[in-house]
Amino acid sequence: MDYFIELFLGGLTRGSIYALIALGYTMVYGIIQLINFAHGEIYMLGAFTALIVAGILTMLGWNQVAILVIASIVAVVYSAAYGFTIEKIAYKPLRQAPRLSALISAIGMSMFLQYYVLLAQTSNFLPFPNLIPDFKFLEPIEHIVRSSEIVIYATTAIVMVLLTGLIKFTKIGKAMRATAQDRDMAMLVGVDVNKVISMTFIVGSATAALGGVLIASHTGQINYYIGFIAGIKAFVAAVLGGIGSMPGAVLGSLVLGMSESFFTGYISSDYEDVFAFLFLVFTLIFRPSGILGRTDTDKV
Template identity: 45%
Template sequence: MVEFFQYVINGISLGSIYALIAIGYTMVFGVLQLINFAHGDVYMLGAFVGYYSAKWFHFTDKPSLTNLILVLIFAMVMCASVGYIIERFAYRPLRKAPRINLLITAVGVSLLLEFSGQLIFGSDPKFFPELYIPQTDLSIGEIKINPLQVIVLIISLILMGFLQYIVFRTRVGRAMRAVSFNHDLASLMGIPTNKVISLTFMLGSALAGAGGVLVGIIYPRIEPMMGVMPGLKAFVAAVLGGIGNIAGAVVGALTLGMAETFLVGYWASTYRDALAFALLIFILLVKPTGLFGTNRTEKV
């Protein structure tokens, strides 16, 4: 039983990181109907921005929670800029092109980020600095909880709450929802759709960047190819929850995170990467709209 709860906790902390990436996927899909393959690589960039900023600003000398938050904010800002650049120069010129061209471009951007990452950062793994060293160990009964996991969970919850606020309580958020509902109609209503799409990319990328820093805190091994699998899995999580639905993405990510830790814990770790795809195929065949998605009818 202790083992079981341990897995649940690990699953939630893994799932909360998937959730941060999945939100970006689902938001971008909402406004552009595009699977942004490069999203997982923006998350990788977030981890590396965190790594280098912690080094340059000498945050590792005196680890504290403030340093962690500063690094987090810096990474989010940098990733938001990268997100803007990607959208502006790779995706915007193709707004009127067939969707498959957009998909190919997304694959291209993803590969470009990965392999330039290898060129710039080096292909060998690096170890994320300890930004915050907790003093005490938390434990409930026999279940041990790594305080870092709690911090990661709290930070991701705060970020998700903030996003929820932006999307549902502000004018910009309303514009985003309008664009994702109907792009052309939104622009007829005077919504600057290009700006809204850019902003959506920036928000999604900032969250992915935060995910990169947070994953560096729990699993300190970072490398330029680290974004590929979490990126694809976060997409699966987004589909699981119903693509375009932010709350659904979070639920999907937590489900996937737990399913993975259970699989690794009780059965075999080698099948881990296949699980997400098997789940994706199953979901798409049984209920393509996901758990919370709405049906869209296709018009001729």
């Protein structure tokens, strides 16, 4: 039973991290119908920025919580800036182009960013300092759930609520929904579509960066490649939940995280990634619109 709970909580952790990345995927897809391949790289950049900031502050002898807060803020700001810039360089000129062109551009961007970090930093795994303090009240159940996991669950829940609020109740959220429904019509009624798209990239990237900081501090190591697999899996989660739908992205992430955790725990850990990809293939074949997505037909 303990093993089951351990796997369950492990799955919840994975799922939460996937959710933080998948939210960005799904928002961008909802608005410009682009699979932002470079999104996983944003997450990786967030983790690297946090590592650099945390490294400097640790050497200056700051206390743990202050480092966590500052490193997260810097990582979020930088990742948002990267997201914004990437959109301007690689996607904006291709808005009227076929979707395939934008996708190829996104793949190129993803590759560029990976090798940019590889060349500017290192190809090795870097140890990431544990930024999350150990909570006193968790000591009795420490063998089941670590405090970093609690922080991950809480952050995901808070981000989810905040984003839902942003989309539902603010002016920019309304503009986002309008742009997602019909970009030309939104433009006609005076929505600044460029601003909305930039904003979407900024918000999505910031969320991914938060995921990057948390998972890096949970697993304790990062390298330039972490964004690729995480990005693909978050994409699987977003598709599973129904791409374009925010609750769908979170639900899909949790389902994927849990099933991955149980699969590796009970069946085989060698084929962990194979399992995720098979999950994707079967979802797309049998229910391409996902769990919460709506089916749409091709418009002529």
